[in-house]
Amino acid sequence: MGTWDTGPFDNDTAADFADTLDDTAPEAREALVRAVLVRTIDATDWLREAEAAVAAAALIAAQCPGGDPVDTSYGPRAPTPRFPSDLRALADEAVARVATAEEGPSSDWTDQKAWERWQAMLARLRAVLAPSPPTIALFDVEP
Secondary structure (H helix, E strand, C coil): CCECCCCCCCEHHHHHHHHHHHHCCHHHHHHHHHHHHHHHHHCCCCCCCHHHHHHHHHHHHCCCCCCCCCCCCCCCCCCCCCCCCHHHHHHHHHHHHHHHCCCCHHHCCCCHHHHHHHHHHHHHHHHHHCCCCCCCCCCCCCC
């Protein structure tokens, strides 16, 4: 079937990743998530696991302030472990790579509106994973 919508689990690869996560022992799930993110970041050719990396990033983002819960029937059924905070940076880097790489799913979209929704979903994940630092006025300047 391939890709049927623009959510992080709305494609065969991400749904398969969710099934693999469910079939993995609870204590090994963090390592599975970490590995798919690192392989996506380090890939030197086609991003073979890009969709799985986006799904992994969505699971991490769901645990962050402002993150959206993963409540799709295609996501994992088993509870995910509490991910360590260092995975946020890896997830953000992987999503950034997926969003910009010409050798990945961002180049596959033929429908412009669907591509825009996919990019918006990736941007939303990145905003949650690596929020902008708060702006703090260092001093007040009066005219």
